[in-house]
Amino acid sequence: MRKALALTGITLLVSGGLAVSATSVSAAPPSTPSLLTAADTALKDNVKAVKGSALDRFTAYSSKKLDNGSGVVRYERTYRGLRVDGGDLIIRVGKDGAYTGSSNGLKAPLSLEVTPKVTAAKAKSLASGAFSGKITATGTPELFVDANSGSGRLAWETVVTGWAKDGQTPSKLHVITDALTGAAIGSYDEIETIAGEGSSIYSGTVGVDTTLSGSTYSLIDPSHGNGRTCDMNNGSSTCTTFTDADNVWGTGTNASRQSAAIDAHFGAAKTFDYFLNVHGRNGIFGTGAGVPSRVHYGNAYVNAFWDGAQMTYGDGTGNANPLVALDVAGHEMSHGVTENVVPGGLTYSGESGGLNEATSDIFGSMVEFYADTTADPGDYDIGEKIDINGDGSPLRYMYNPTLDGSSHGCWSTSTNSVDVHYSSGVANHFFFDLAEGTGQTAYGTSPVCGAAEPVTGIGRDKAEKIWFRALDTYFVSNTKYVNTTTPSNTARAYSLAAAADLYGECGTEYKAVQAAWTAVNVAGSDYCPVGNxxxxxxxxxxxxxxxxxxxxxxxxxxxxxxxxxxxxxxxxxxxxxxxxxxxxxxxxxxxxxxxxxxxxxxxxxxxxxxxxxxxxxxxxxxxxxxxxxNSPAGCSGTNADDVAIPDNTTVTSDISLAGCTITPSSSSKVEVHIVHTYIGDLVVSLVAPDGSAYTLQSRTGGSTDNIDQTYSVNVSGENPDGIWKLRVQDAASIDTGYINSWTLSL
Known part of the structure; x- marks a missing residue:
């Protein structure tokens, strides 16, 4: 995971075992101490809102004062000393420092053991086996808590470095392995790529900023953080900064190696300017630093990629068609913005990964509009210049994503299961409808999903500001389109909040956001009043x-x-x-x-x-x-002693409620925490003092790991005084576990 570097000191607040560690970081301009102090206090006072537990610790990742005087602080979370992926959160405070809201991806406080059953060596071996290509190094596995689903599970993350099957694309594959079972949870490649077959140099005649040293000009841009453009000489290691004697670069054709360099240099500058002048972000990294651009990479390499620090462009088929189109540059560098705004970026799988890709498509297109060149005017086609399909068609169509044959233009229950480049279609379609409207437009005809009403667009200027505000102020790493467990953690809810911030709640822009999401089949419970x-x-x-x-x-x-x-x-x-x-x-x-x-x-x-x-x-x-x-004194209890559950065995754990004299409730609560792979093996029962058994769970849940659930059970006919038991039967072989803890409240 790519992390921002800490720049300033630390403050510590402790309440009931909960620590908040605040650090201003490079992902955003350093904030005033008052903002960090106010956010720390708000987090401590509202820890339940972000599903905090006594074993959580929080460290500030970035902080930002907004134009209305309010502030936003992003935090990363650890649990029992382990990083929590998907546990990042946002605290928002008003200009008076008072808490105004939060963003959070967890559906409940974390409660899990952190002792792995799969060794680090085994995780490393499994990760190496998941790599396709040539491995150059396999890193030491890191134990962490994977909470991207909203619930926590113990996992190993192993980074395998090498080259993809083509022998030219670098790969940093992050492999996630369940630390209790060894099962593969997922993987993602840190190298963000886009494949294509270029056919021309795209940028036309443009002005660029260079550096003069003596009598030699270099493609180092002092106006945009000293971003440099260099020549890989069709290799994969050494890159030489372009120089020139008269500051007149290239010929507009691939006959001059400088021509592709000017396209890349121009794309980096325009992307920098776009985020600075439109959104107030000081470059891709938020620090004013420029982006290195490497051109003429590899031999006949038909890719362009962002690796977390720089842009790299291949020369296409036969080294004749460099992939340096403006929207490609904007798209890839926008990945850099996303991963520097949201800690580690929007998780690169399912709907979160689709939002990640859509964010790059959206801003890549907006960079193209911002540059406003005659050679490559703005549009809502993605990669139309690089001819990835060989027939002149774009890579993706924002106005009707289904035209590429794979992308989802309307959300469905299967959207979370498709490739992120295809789940991105839902947000791409939403953004187009928000900006340009549905039906026939100057950029293509945009359909609505189902029986949705037509949408009247509010224009690109407002739409792009709403999307950036949502990303910058509200999105967390596992934000999705639809989230049944945490309904507030959705792109619809957050973009509506952004619209309300910028243009007022339930105004024209707010209602357009509602309509545009509805038009792509993403519903919500948000409501705008009419009449009295x-x-x-x-x-x-x-x-x-x-x-x-x-x-x-x-x-x-x-x-x-x-x-x-x-x-x-x-x-x-x-x-x-x-x-x-x-x-x-x-x-x-x-x-x-x-x-x-x-x-x-x-x-x-x-x-x-x-x-x-x-x-x-x-x-x-x-x-x-x-x-x-509440249960009366003596009528509730907890047993936190671990009890092993071997295969094909029945075990019990006891709680004594001696002296309890009430009539038990018809909705008494049994909170159960069992660590076990494949919970479909288990029969779980509550046993009363007289031996009566009440089944809580009977071989349900299939291959799901662990039971963390509170059951309601009618024991109103029982005498409460005595020993109550939690009885767990393992009715199958192979998978084992243990009772972690349980609580009974009569």
Whole structure:
């Protein structure tokens, strides 16, 4: 993984075992200490919002003051000293330093053992076996927590370096291996490439910035961070900076080796200018440093690639057609922006990888529009100049991605399973619709998905700013199109937040973002009011109490559109014998009501969802509230002692609730943590003191690893006083594990 370099000192905050380590880094301009201090405090006070545990540690990756005075700080996470891939998060604070929100990819706090069962040597061997090509080195495996799915699992990451099958493309393959089973989780190549067959020099006659030393000019650009362009001389090692005596470079044809160099030099400068002048980012790396460009790489090499530090261009078939098109340069260098903004970049697989590729397509196209050359005018075709297919067709079509025969133009449940260059089509299609609209346009005809309404575009200027804002301020490494476990961690939600930041909530631009996502079959629960309307929210939204106690919450209403109307308040889903009253029972939109909840002694332990509804003459809205009832003292317990689960064996773990006298709840909670490969082998039961067994899980889950689940079970007929057991039967061979811990709350 590529990481930013720490530049300044560290501050440490500790609360209940949770440490926050704040460091300003090179991925963004250094921030003022007040922003870091405010973000540290906000993180400590709102650690539940980012699914933090007492074993997590956080280190600031980058920080940025926004133009309205608010600030954004990105953090990386470790768990029990291990890096958490997919655990990065964002804390946002207002100009007063108060917490305003967060982005997070975890669906629950991490809870897992960190002792591997697969050795580092075995992981290294498995990684080497996964490499196709010539291996030059295999790195030492790193133990880490893979949380890209939203849940954590222990894994090894091994970097295998070498050459791809073609013998010319460098490869740094990251192989991810399950540290408990040895199963392959996935892999990605650090070298971002694009294949193609060039047929011409593309940039035309352009101005470039060079450096004069004595009487010799060099292709070193002092106006863009001293980015240099050099000649690989059709090899793969030495690169010689281009020089010239009169500062007139190339001939516009491949007969001069300088011609391709000027295209690359021009592309690097325009990409630098685009991000600086349009988005306020100081170059690809955010530090003002330029990008090295290497041309004439390899022999008849029909690729161009970004390797995390520089651009490299091959000369195409027969070394006659260099792959130095402007949108290729913009696309590849935009990978550099993504991996420097989001720690390690958007994970390069599934929908996150599609968003990664789409971001490069989007900004590659916008660089092409920004450069505004007559030789290569802006469009929404990707790689149209390099003729990758040999028939003059582009690599990808943003206005209708399905035209390439493989890309997804509409989201479906299979989008997460296709190559990232094809899952990118959903975001590419969204961006085109947002900028240009659906139907017939100057750049192609864009269809809608299903029965979606047509979209009216808001123009490239606004669309590109919304996308960059979402990337820069909201996206985390495992952001997706659709996320059922963490619905807030989606490109739709984050781009809407970006639109609201820039142009106001529920304005024309915000509604265009909604419509454009709907047009590519990415739905959301976001809502914009019409007519007389209001919103309603409970604060706090959940309260835990002992049975027989009285609790209160505040139900606040806000007028969101039109005239403030009278709202009648009601509650539904209220447990038997629980009373709920409102004071007052009716409010005018913008006012609040105090909700009083009285619980009886007979109410069982557990959580009870209650819905509060406000109804006005025009519309009705609801909000959720959770009432939690604690177990009385002595009526809950935890056993954290490990119990091995051998093959074809039944084991138990005990909890004593001696002295508990309540009637157990009909929704008593059993929280179970079992480390075991292939949980379809297991039968898990709760056994009461009298020997009655209640099955929690019976050979379900198939090849899934580990059980981390809370079960609700009706044990209201049991005498609670005595020894309760968790019984686990392993009913098959090969896979084994152990009971890690379990908790019973009656």
């Amino acid at each position: 309307d209001f919103s309603v929210a409970a604060s706090p939204a959940s309260v835990a109490t002992d049975r027989g106690e009285t609790v209160t919450t505040t139900l606040a209403t806000t007028s969101t559109n039109g005239t403030a109307e009278t709202i009648d308040l009601t509650a539904s889903g209220v447990p038997a014998d629980v009373t709920v009253t409102f004071d007052p029972a009716s409010v005018t939109a913008g006012e609040s009501s105090t909700v009083t909840i009285v619980t009886p002694e007979s109410l069982g332990t557990g959580t009870y969802p209650i819905t509060f509804t406000g109804t006005s003459p025009s519309v009705s809205h609801s909000t959720s509230f959770t009432l939690g009832i």
